Amino acid sequence: MNKLEIKVSAMLENEGVVRNAIASFVSSYNPTLEEIIDIKTILSEAISNAIIHGYDYDKTKDVYVKASIEDNRLELIVQDYGKGIENINEAMQNNFTSKKDSEKTGIGFTIMxxxxxxxxxxxxxxxxxxxxITKILQTDEIQANSYER
Ligand SMILES: Nc1ncnc2c1ncn2[C@@H]1O[C@H](COP(=O)(O)OP(=O)(O)OP(=O)(O)O)[C@@H](O)[C@H]1O
Ligand SMILES: [Mg+2]
Structure with a gap:
C-alpha cells in the first residue's frame, strides 16, 4: 500500500495543485492517459464542491484529500468539515444544484x-x-518495448 495525504486551504487556486500532486503520485503506476484525465476531473469536481458548497469559499477552512493505492486499486478521499448535504439523493440527481443563481449546472456528482x-x-x-471514490487502474500490460521515429 502506498498513500499520499494532503491538507489544503479551501481556496480555488489550490484545486490544481492538489489535482497535479495526486496525478503525479498515481503516474508511477503506469495509468493510461484516460485514467489520469478521469482522476483529475474527479478531483476538480470534488475539491471545488468542498470549497464552494461545504465552506462557502471560507479560506480559513481546510480540505483533506487522500490517495491510496493497493495493487491496481486507487482510493481517493475528499473531505470537508463544512455545512454538509441536507438531502444526498437530491444532490446526486443530475442537474440538481443549490446554487441556481450562479453558473453551476449541477452535474459534478454525475461526472464523479x-x-x-x-x-x-x-x-x-x-x-x-x-x-x-475508487478507481481500478487498468495498468497497461503492454509496455512500450520498442521506440521508433
Ligand atoms: N461538499 C459539499 N458540501 C455541501 N454540499 C455539497 C457538497 N458537495 C455538493 N453539495 C451539494 O450538492 C449539490 C450538487 O453538487 P454537484 O457537484 O452535482 O453540482 P454543483 O456543484 O451545484 O454544480 P456543478 O458541479 O455542475 O458546477 C450542490 O449544489 C450542493 O448543494
Ligand atoms: Mg459541483
Whole structure:
C-alpha cells in the first residue's frame, strides 16, 4: 500500500495543485492517459464542491484529500468539515444544484460517479462531507518495448 495525504486551504487556486500532486503520485503506476484525465476531473469536481458548497469559499477552512493505492486499486478521499448535504439523493440527481443563481449546472456528482468504479458519500449537517471514490487502474500490460521515429 502506498498513500499520499494532503491538507489544503479551501481556496480555488489550490484545486490544481492538489489535482497535479495526486496525478503525479498515481503516474508511477503506469495509468493510461484516460485514467489520469478521469482522476483529475474527479478531483476538480470534488475539491471545488468542498470549497464552494461545504465552506462557502471560507479560506480559513481546510480540505483533506487522500490517495491510496493497493495493487491496481486507487482510493481517493475528499473531505470537508463544512455545512454538509441536507438531502444526498437530491444532490446526486443530475442537474440538481443549490446554487441556481450562479453558473453551476449541477452535474459534478454525475461526472464523479460516471468516472469512478465505486462512489460513496457520507455527509452530516454542520459536520461535513466525505467522498470515497475508487478507481481500478487498468495498468497497461503492454509496455512500450520498442521506440521508433
Ligand atoms: N461538499 C459539499 N458540501 C455541501 N454540499 C455539497 C457538497 N458537495 C455538493 N453539495 C451539494 O450538492 C449539490 C450538487 O453538487 P454537484 O457537484 O452535482 O453540482 P454543483 O456543484 O451545484 O454544480 P456543478 O458541479 O455542475 O458546477 C450542490 O449544489 C450542493 O448543494
Ligand atoms: Mg459541483
Amino acid at each position: 460517479k460516471s468516472l469512478s468504479d465505486h462512489f460513496e458519500i457520507q455527509s452530516s449537517i454542520n459536520v461535513g462531507t466525505k467522498l470515497k
